[in-house]
Amino acid sequence: MKKAIFPGSFDPITLGHKNIIEKALLLFDKVVIGIGENDSKNNLLTIRKRILLLEKCFNNNTKIEILTYQGLTIDFCIKENIKFIIRGVRDCIDFEYEKKMSFMNEDLNNTITTFLIPCSKEFSGISSTLIKSLIKNNGNYSKFIPLEIKNEPLF
Secondary structure: OOEEEEEEOOOOOOHHHHHHHHHHHOOOOEEEEEEEEOOOOOOOOOHHHHHHHHHHHHOOOOOEEEEEEEOOHHHHHHHHOOOEEEEEEOOHHHHHHHHHHHHHHHHHOOOOEEEEEEOOHHHOOOOHHHHHHHHHOOOOOHHHOOHHHOOOOOO
């Protein structure tokens, strides 16, 4: 079974995240959505709320598993026997950053391969950071998040 992880904070999940996950489902038998727990980040949503939103988006899809972890993604991959990491790319800045990250992960463990998947062009301007700013400033963020959670209170 080809199992991959798509790591991130998903604070909140965006249409871009969902787009990458849907593309990854075409390539892998199982996609783990890995919510990285990082105390140094200023998260808007609790881990539990992020899990609930992701569950609503993927409605019990048997090819999706939602897990949380702390520490390095590469260490989590080793622990969970995951051989592939998926990273979403919106533009050339993302590409350069993700390329460097994939090289570092390869140096740490060369049995785990990173796949860079570009999001569809209509989602290239969406980021969780921008959506958080809209939320904090009472802006309309509904067109940037998945339809399945548009009516879901985020707090």
